[in-house]
Amino acid sequence: MSVIRVDSGVGRLTFGTMAMDCTIGRGGTCAGADKREGDGCTPLGLWPIRGVLLRPGKAAAFGIRLPWRWIRPGDGWSDDPTDPAYNRPVRLPRGFSAESLIRTDNAYDIIVVLGHNDGPPMPGQGSAIFFHLSEGRPTAGCIAIERDDMLRLLPLLAPGDGMEIVA
Numbered sequence: 001m002s003v004i005r006v007d008s009g010v011g012r013l014t015f016g017t018m019a020m021d022c023t024i025g026r027g028g029t030c031a032g033a034d035k036r037e038g039d040g041c042t043p044l045g046l047w048p049i050r051g052v053l054l055r056p057g058k059a060a061a062f063g064i065r066l067p068w069r070w071i072r073p074g075d076g077w078s079d080d081p082t083d084p085a086y087n088r089p090v091r092l093p094r095g096f097s098a099e100s101l102i103r104t105d106n107a108y109d110i111i112v113v114l115g116h117n118d119g120p121p122m123p124g125q126g127s128a129i130f131f132h133l134s135e136g137r138p139t140a141g142c143i144a145i146e147r148d149d150m151l152r153l154l155p156l157l158a159p160g161d162g163m164e165i166v167a
Contacts, residue, residue: 004163020149026138035126046164048115058109063155075101077128087121107135
C-alpha cells in the first residue's frame, strides 16, 4: 500500500518523491471522529482510496489503475443525515438533500473517493470527503489540487492505496 500524505498545516501533499500544493476545508482540520456534516472541516486520519469518478469530456481515463467510472447526468452524493443512503452515491432528483456531481465549475471533473465515514456511514459524521481538483479556494472539507498535479499523480495510484491527512 502506498500513501498520499497531506500536511494540512502547510498545505502540501506528497506521494513518493512528488510534492505539490493542496487545499483543505474552509473549517481547517478536525479529528476524524469529530467530523460533522456541514462543518467545512477536513478529517484527520488515514482514509482508503475507493475509486475515481470522471466527468466525460473533461477528463480521460488513460492510465488509471484504480476502479473508475464516468459521472452521468443525475449522479449525486447524499449529504442528508436522515437519508438511508447517507454518504453514498445516489440518483437525482431525490427526496433528500444531495450534492450534484455535475458542477458548473471544474472541481469535480476528477473525483477520487476517500473512504471516510463509509463503513457503514454514521449519520451526520460527514459525507462526500473527496480528493478533487482545486478551484483556488478552500473546500467544503475535501482535499484539492491543481489539474496538472492530479493528472501526474492519478496514474501512479493503485487499489489499496490511501490518503493520510495530518495536522
